Amino acid sequence: MNRSDPNLYDHWPYRDRPKIVWPGGKALAFWIAPNIEFYEFDPPVNPSRPGWPRPAPDVVGYSQRDWGNRVGHWRLQDLLDRHGLRGSVSLSIGLIDHHPEIIEAANARGWEFFSHGIYNTRYSYGMDEAQERAVLEDSIRSVEAATGQRIRGYLAPALTHTARTLDLIAEHDFWYSCDLFQDDQPQPLKTRTGRLVSMPYSLEVNDVIGYSVMGLDPWRYADILKRHFDQLLAEGRESGTVMCIPLHAYLVSQPHRIQAFESALEHILGHSDEVWFATGSEIAAHYREHCWDQTVADIQRRGLATGGHGFDDAA
Template sequence: MKSDPGFYDYWPYENRPKIRWPGGKKMAFWVAPNIEFYELNPPSNPSRKAWPQPYPATQGYSIRDYGNRVGHQRQMDLLDKYGIRGSISLSTALCDHHPEIIQMCKERDWEFFSHGIYNTRYTYGMSEQQERDMIKDSMETIYRHTGQKCAGYLAPALSHSELTLDLFAEVGTELFGNEGGIYTCDLFHDDQPTPIHTRSNKPFVSIPYSLEMNDTIAFVVNKIEPRRYGEMLKKNFDRLYAEGDESGTIMCIPTHNYQVSCPHRMKAFEEALDYITSHDDVWVTTGKEIADYYLAHYYEQAKIDITQKNAIALNNAVALDSAAAQKKGAK
């Protein structure tokens, strides 16, 4: 039985190689709008129900439809105001259901990364081939509709499998070479990029995507008021910004156009964006740009540092075991 998922090595935050973002910036900031499509009556999955309500789940479906009809435009206008290009966690069925949204995002040079096909169809219970096919379909759809070579992945409804990262890296290479399938948002273990193990040994990184700052977690799970959510965003920024004096950090705000874009929640969100973007030494960017920069400038250095520290830790552990054995034998 595994003691941990095995996706990454233990690598303490302290004494890592120092990071500086382009232009000497000390923090990278990105916003990840989840632009999703939910089916009213999706195929059932034995591991998870798509809707908590009995069929028809009119309330859940219609508020998400509100997001794509109304909320998206509202959020897009706000991000435009502060010069923020969204990194879209995209349910790729949206390309067929709402091509007008795709077009608006393309016009603004937003990034598109894969969030599966529908957010009501989960990875749970899929065979390896079925998951591979789903990932490939979503990446091909993004390329066909946007011309972008999909770099990032967030599993649909966070329904991650043990093979998700391997498959995404492999399909990305198959379709787009080294430009495709280079980062994941499905791991929540760090405030800096970290190298991730894949069975293909392709250079692959985790880019911080915060569940704590996610508007759905804040409003629906933790029942936080909009004003308090805005305060949380600022305090989260303040801590990471201060730590950026030592080494570059990352802040992500994951949003949903049917959550933060409701009229009574927008003011607090706008105040947080105004506060964050008012700092000159913050790199306002996208997930792919962060991944590309890290892979080009820090990935190999990080791998070497991890290997060296693990070797030191192993040697120390062996020495301690040997000392303990000698002490026991002396008795």
């Protein structure tokens, strides 16, 4: 692996790209990604990263996240129902066994599911290829058995990866990865097989960053969402952009925060004539079919293609 540049995608300047037009002539593709996660109370020790910030077992951290599945999810689901919005669920696959009622309710509403690993306390660090393949294959089988859906997206558990992760998810016919944050439009990733899209997901407007890292006031977070949207919409009128709001019910659904978040949704919904409200897989499918080839051709025309894929070996 090249330690200075992993070569996961070509450098592709934002200006003067071929125009992206979303279905219906929309300027911006908008999707919401509720992270519906399960954190083990006393997870196995991973030498690269502790399972909890505090010494485990951490009853405080565990119960806060348990509140998200017991209470917060339902509050967020009701909010999205009121506004006719579907979620694209970043799913800890183990939650299928722990909270099947959440899976059933989300599936009944036509929400998408994509894999966020088995548990958010089981990291990819240190996995060998067989273990990583097993996670992917279990994710595909488990979600299909529970919902009838074939998952197409992947977000590594707790944003942890190995050097082979992207190649493996492409090999297993995933359409998009949420693990890279290099752009405000989708972009082809360099994998040995398949057409794997880097999907704009966002750390900047992720509620974990807003609330747990930056300590934002709820109305300040809502204002950031509105301004983020306004800028992307303006640019999307020239060539289609993507906005994702990644959410965690144990944060955004707190009683003192949910009203502020709803105000941001109402602002975005007020521009429905220019916004395609979609799921992650719908955006990826459209991009793969209508935009992939023109992107590759433009990169080659500009002499920016570097060839190969991201990693020289599977180490």
